[in-house]
Amino acid sequence: MNDSVYHRARILASIFPWLIFSSILPISSVSAEEAAGTTAAVGGHELFPPPSRRRLSRDEMSPAANLDARWRRRRNKDHRHKRRRLRDDRRNSRHRREQAGGGTKVQRYCGKTWVEANSSCLRPCPDGISEGVCDFGEMCFSDLTSCPSMIAPPPQPPPDGGGVVGLGEAVPGGYYDGGAFPSPGSSLANEGIVLPAAATTTTATTDGLIEAPAVADVASSSLLPFQVGTMIPPDCPSSTTNVVNVGYYQSWAKYRNPNCNPQRPSDVPVSDFGYTHLIYSFADISPEGEIRPYGGVLDEIALYEEFNALKETGGEEG
Structure with missing residues (x-):
């Protein structure tokens, strides 16, 4: 029996590669025809659409493939968050460095138009104020794109004046018409003006006029809205009240x-x-x-x- 099996094996050994090649060839031929979008049929060839390449839905995926896709989405999402945090950190650190250096980095230049200022970049105006910096007819433009940046000076706190407005300074919503000059040291509550203690003295004349106060301090006389010694009438006629309608x-x-x-x-x-x-x-x-x-x-x-x-x-x- 062993001789019979051995004898058969020797006979089949010579044709065994040909048997394997014959069994694989039909499979390869069918795959080639499907890849070309055609398949053989009796009486001719019929066209068929190529295999679908659409993305499988989660329900159609195998558990292993579905888990792998979820892991990839999670990894990409984490990478996006990390890149966003790094970008925000760089921006915040740059802002802190600019603040520590005394101001914010800006692009402000003079020009008659934004386009002219953005193209010439001649006169910088870091404060954003055109007065004293820009030429006549020019303005200070911000948010330029092609000019060198500069550090804008930090905003200065308002000077501490103690809430007292000196004589001769502008007072919003108030004025002093000089009709009845207050006594030294008194306060004009409505106008918010406090006069110096040794400011003036008034003298009444026989014709009803009031002589302008004499100022003891010569330096402070330049703050008065009238010349020293000028006669101030007690009232004004309607034609000189400066009312325009x-x-x-x-x-x-x-x-x-x-x-x-x-x-x-x-x-x-x-x-x-x-x-x-x-x-x-x-x-x-x-x-x-x-x-x-x-x-x-x-x-x-x-x-x-x-x-x-x-x-x-x-x-x-x-």
């Missing part, structure tokens, strides 16, 4: 609908409204400096004459 007249108001209150210049109630000045719109000026109708409308000439006649009522046109 301006009216604005539109020449096309005469073309309004009769139900919409059409008005000519003579209809302006100058006295009723207490107008001191009136503005006429519009007029034109010739190259020779003469007034001429705006837009060449000759009807405006009669309105000009009617408007100038309002001076007789006490107003002044502009």
Whole structure:
């Protein structure tokens, strides 16, 4: 029996590689045809779509593949968080270095336009203020992109003045008209002005005028709003109270609908409204400096004459 098995093995050994090649060849042929998108059929060839390459959903994945995909997503998410933290740390450290150096890094330059300032980069204005730095007609532009950066000086705290405003300094919402000069050391509570203790003395005259206070300290006399020795009247006439009431007249108001209150210049109630000045719109000026109708409308000439006649009522046109 052993001889029989050995004999059969010797016979099959010579044809064994050919048997293996014959069994593999049909499989390779079918795979090649599927890759080309065709398959053989009786009577000819029929086209079939190539194998789908769509991404498998989580439900279609095997447990091992699903776990691997989740691990990869988690790793990528952690990497993104780390990169974001590193970027924020670098930005914060740079900001701290700039603050320690005395200010924030900015790009501020003078120019007539943002484009001009961004392209020329001639005159830096770190404070963001154009006065005293930029030329006439220029402004200080920020947030430039092509100019060298600079360190802006840190904001300075306001000076400690103790809440007292000296004589001659600007006081928001208040003024001193000089009508009744306060006694030395007194305070103008409404205006928030505190006068120096040894500031002035006043003298009344026989004609009702008040002599301007005499200042003991010559250096402080320059802070007064009037000359020393000037006679201050007790009151002022209405013509010198510097009150201006301006009216604005539109020449096309005469073309309004009769139900919409059409008005000519003579209809302006100058006295009723207490107008001191009136503005006429519009007029034109010739190259020779003469007034001429705006837009060449000759009807405006009669309105000009009617408007100038309002001076007789006490107003002044502009």
